[in-house]
Amino acid sequence: MALVVGVVAVFFPACGDAHTQGVTSDPRASSCASCHTTQADAWSSSRHAKSQGSPVFQALLPRVAAAWGDDARARCVSCHAPKHGGDDGIGCVSCHAASGNTGEGEGKLLVNLDAPVSGPFDDAIATPAHGSRRYDLLESPVLCGTCHQVTGPGLLYEPTLTEYRASPAAAGGRTCASCHMPAIDPGPIAAGSAGAEGRLRARVNHRFVGVDPPWDAPVDVRAEAAKDSAALLSSAIILDAVASADHGVDVTLTNDAGHAVPTGVTFLRRIWADVVFTDATGKQATHDAVVMLGAIPTSAGAPVALVTDADAVTPNVLAPGASMSVHVAPPSELSLPVSAVVRLRARAIDPGTLAALGLAALADQVPTHDVGTVHVVLR
Ligand code: HEC
Ligand code: HEC
Ligand code: HEC
Ligand code: HEC
Ligand code: HEC
Numbered sequence: 001m002a003l004v005v006g007v008v009a010v011f012f013p014a015c016g017d018a019h020t021q022g023v024t025s026d027p028r029a030s031s032c033a034s035c036h037t038t039q040a041d042a043w044s045s046s047r048h049a050k051s052q053g054s055p056v057f058q059a060l061l062p063r064v065a066a067a068w069g070d071d072a073r074a075r076c077v078s079c080h081a082p083k084h085g086g087d088d089g090i091g092c093v094s095c096h097a098a099s100g101n102t103g104e105g106e107g108k109l110l111v112n113l114d115a116p117v118s119g120p121f122d123d124a125i126a127t128p129a130h131g132s133r134r135y136d137l138l139e140s141p142v143l144c145g146t147c148h149q150v151t152g153p154g155l156l157y158e159p160t161l162t163e164y165r166a167s168p169a170a171a172g173g174r175t176c177a178s179c180h181m182p183a184i185d186p187g188p189i190a191a192g193s194a195g196a197e198g199r200l201r202a203r204v205n206h207r208f209v210g211v212d213p214p215w216d217a218p219v220d221v222r223a224e225a226a227k228d229s230a231a232l233l234s235s236a237i238i239l240d241a242v243a244s245a246d247h248g249v250d251v252t253l254t255n256d257a258g259h260a261v262p263t264g265v266t267f268l269r270r271i272w273a274d275v276v277f278t279d280a281t282g283k284q285a286t287h288d289a290v291v292m293l294g295a296i297p298t299s300a301g302a303p304v305a306l307v308t309d310a311d312a313v314t315p316n317v318l319a320p321g322a323s324m325s326v327h328v329a330p331p332s333e334l335s336l337p338v339s340a341v342v343r344l345r346a347r348a349i350d351p352g353t354l355a356a357l358g359l360a361a362l363a364d365q366v367p368t369h370d371v372g373t374v375h376v377v378l379r
Contacts, residue, residue: 019116019124019131019132019133020116020131021116021126021130021131022112022113022114022115022116022130022131023085023093023097023113023114023117023129023130024128024129024130025129025130026086027084027085027086027091027092027093027097027113028085028086028087028091029043029044029049029087029089029091029092032091032092032093034191035127035129035190035191035192036092036189036190036191037191038184038187038189038203038206039092039189039203039206040092040206042205042206042207043092043206043207043208045207045214045217045221045225046206046207046208047208047210047212047214048089048090048091048094048208049089049090049091050089050214050215051080051081051089051090052077052080052081052088052089053088053089053215054212054215055215055359055362056268056349056354056357056359057076057080059357059358059359060076060306060308060357061073061076061077063306063308063357064076064153064154064308066308067154067308067309068153068154068308069153071153072152072153072154075152075153076153078107079106079107079147079150082094082107082109082111084097084109084111085097085111085113090147093111093113093117094109094111095118095138095143096117096118096119096138097111097112097113097115097117097118098110098111098118098137098138098143098146099111099112099115099137100137101142101146104142104145104146104149104161105145105146105147105148105149105150105151105161106149106150106151107146107147107150108146109143109146109147115131115133116130116131116132116133117130117131117132117133118132118133118134118135118137118138119132119133119134119135119138120134120138120139120202121134121201122134125193125199127190139175139177140175141161141164141165141170141175141176142161144160144161144176144177145160145161145164145176148160148161148176148264149161149162154307154308155297155307155310155312155313156265156307157313157315158263158264158265158266160259160260160263160264163259163260163263163319163320164176164258164259164320166319166320167257167258167259167320167321168256168320168321169256169257169258169320170258174258176258177204179232179257179258180208180209180210181204181205181206181208182204182205183202183203183204183205184203184204184205185203186200186201186202186203187200187201187203188200188201189201189203207228209225209228209229209231209232210229210232210264211229211232211233211262211269211346211348211369212348212349213225213226213229213348213365213366213367215362215365216365222365222367226367226369229348229367229369230369230370230371233271233346233369233371234371234372235256236255236256236257236261237253237254237255237256237257237261237271237318237344237346237371237372238253238254238255238256238372239251239252239253239273239342239344239371239372239373239374240252240253240254240374241275241340241342241374241376242376243340243376243377243378243379244327246329246330247330247336247338247378247379248327248328248329248330248378249275249327249328249340249342249376249378250325250326250327250328251273251275251290251291251325251326251327251328251342252323252324252325253273253291253293253318253323253324253325253344254322254323255318255319255320255321255322255323256321257320258320259320260315260317260318260319260320261293261317261318261320262293262294262317263317266294266295266315266316266317267294267295267296267297267307267313267353268294268348268349268350268353269293269294269295269346269347269348269349269350270292270293270294270346270347270349270350271292271293271294271344271345271346271371272288272289272290272291272292272293272344272345272346273289273290273291273342273343273344273345274286274287274288274289274290274342274343274345275287275290275328275340275341275342275343276340276341276343277330277331277334277338277339277340277378278334278338278339278340278341279334279335279336279337279338280335280337283333283334285331285333285334287328287331290326290328291324291326292316293316293317293318294316294317294350295313295314295315295316295317296313296314296316297309297310297312297313298310298311298312298313298314299311299312305350305352305353305355305356306353306356306357328340330378336378336379337377337378337379338378339375339376339377339378340375340376340377340378341373341374341375341376342373342374342375342376343370343372343373344370344371344372344373345368345369345370345371346368346369346371347366347367347368347369348366349366351363351366354366
């Protein structure tokens with residue numbers, strides 16, 4: 001026993017055992033950032049960094065309290081602002097010091113700052129700031145799913161982890177991180193760690209690209225984020241359109257994502273297809289929203305803008321691996337030959353919902369993404 005301890009002391013004289021020492025530095029992301037600049041720069045423009053500050057989230061809170069009570073409001077805040085390590089949002093230690101959970105979903109995450117940080121490497125290197133170890137939970141969808149699986153309060157229902165488990169992507173070994181944290185060029189992962197050895201490590205993107213806009217960010221940052229979101233959407237929602245026997249169009253959507261499309265707060269999201277028919281004289285007929293995805297809150301059966309005014313929610317999402325088709329009849333006012341352009345579009349938040357929240361002025365910060373276009377000639 002004494003011999004083993006002696007050996008450890010020789011290898012890690014300054015900081016005890018690299019594999020058992022907890023976080024000795026300030027656990028807030030701002031402190032991790034002093035050494036891990038690449039990860040912190042990316043994370044700071046992610047929704048995780050701002051999970052408490054979104055104007056949509058803030059505008060919903062008083063309505064949640066009025067409709068579903070103060071305990072419901074407290075549950076929203078406890079998941080969006082868990083205060084792990086003192087951060088306002090979902091900080092580095094929310095994932096890198098996560099040790100397990102007290103149950104699936106609902107934000108029941110356990111974070112242990114006395115344990116070494118979890119990383120993806122088998123050959124962890126010691127630093128006085130923290131010990132490091134490889135810990136399987138970090139790369140597992142169970143970590144993400146501890147927060148990305150919500151049942152209540154009120155009518156909230158966000159079964160992303162359940163959807164993921166039933167997806168072809170999960171069966172094929174993809175994880176949440178493999179799609180939402182794609183690999184970037186290998187490089188040093190901490191300031192100074194390139195050092196004498198010139199150590200290059202595999203790295204992943206910490207921007208956690210989704211669909212929500214970076215509120216109030218400079219115009220160039222918003223444009224960059226819009227490009228990333230459009231690329232993510234196009235990667236997995238596949239649009240196809242073919243001429244049908246009656247000279248109309250059959251429009252098909254296929255979901256290649258790792259969960260339903262949309263997932264999460266589906267009552268905010270809208271994904272739809274428009275068809276524009278044009279005849280030889282240039283005359284046009286437009287059919288808007290021939291397909292529309294995104295949950296619809298209803299009260300006594302009629303659609304309402306806000307989930308907090310609803311008594312039910314129609315899910316209206318496309319399951320992972322599934323396809324759906326609609327037939328669009330040819331416009332009778334046009335004569336053949338007619339061409340059709342089918343456009344698939346997506347917006348993170350419906351303008352009607354923004355207006356109902358008193359946030360109409362923010363509508364220009366929510367871009368409409370072009371997700372796919374198909375041209376069809378109807379003979
Ligand atoms: C004083 C600088 C410093 C600070 C502060 C720091 N780290 Fe590190 N960290 C390092 C060094 C050095 C490495 C090892 C680099 C290597 O393996 O090339 C490392 C490695 C890591 C790894 C990879 C672990 C592995 O081997 O798989 C993670 C994850 C990590 N740190 C997270 C954090 C988090 C989270 C914080 C804030 C709580 C933090 N670090 C604060 C210097 C620091
Ligand atoms: C939502 C969870 C999550 C958050 C928040 C998060 N990380 Fe990570 N991080 C991961 C995962 C997962 C990996 C490993 C992915 C893989 O290799 O498959 C990782 C990898 C890393 C690595 C290894 C090198 C690399 O770039 O892949 C470092 C260092 C690191 N994170 C530091 C940080 C720091 C610093 C912060 C805060 C600024 C942070 N992480 C925030 C989940 C997170
Ligand atoms: C501690 C809770 C927690 C954990 C763990 C967590 N998330 Fe999140 N995540 C959130 C919250 C809360 C939001 C919403 C932030 C906001 O209000 O904008 C979010 C937002 C996101 C978004 C952005 C969605 C959008 O539409 O822009 C993506 C993508 C995401 N998370 C992926 C992941 C992945 C991948 C993991 C695992 C590696 C993970 N999350 C782990 C709580 C968490
Ligand atoms: C095969 C790749 C893939 C996997 C695996 C995957 N996602 Fe996604 N994710 C996407 C794509 C593509 C989108 C954009 C389409 C959409 O809006 O749903 C997306 C969107 C999201 C969003 C934004 C909300 C939305 O639907 O608009 C969140 C949050 C999210 N994913 C979380 C997760 C979590 C958590 C996991 C693991 C349980 C996961 N994803 C697994 C590809 C993937
Ligand atoms: C157990 C964790 C959890 C709870 C509880 C929770 N959320 Fe979320 N919330 C998330 C996650 C994860 C996302 C990211 C999913 C997505 O982007 O579709 C999210 C995204 C959102 C978004 C979109 C991003 C933003 O901030 O604008 C809003 C709005 C939101 N939640 C409001 C609420 C409200 C209101 C409540 C309480 C009624 C609530 N949430 C309760 C985990 C939670």
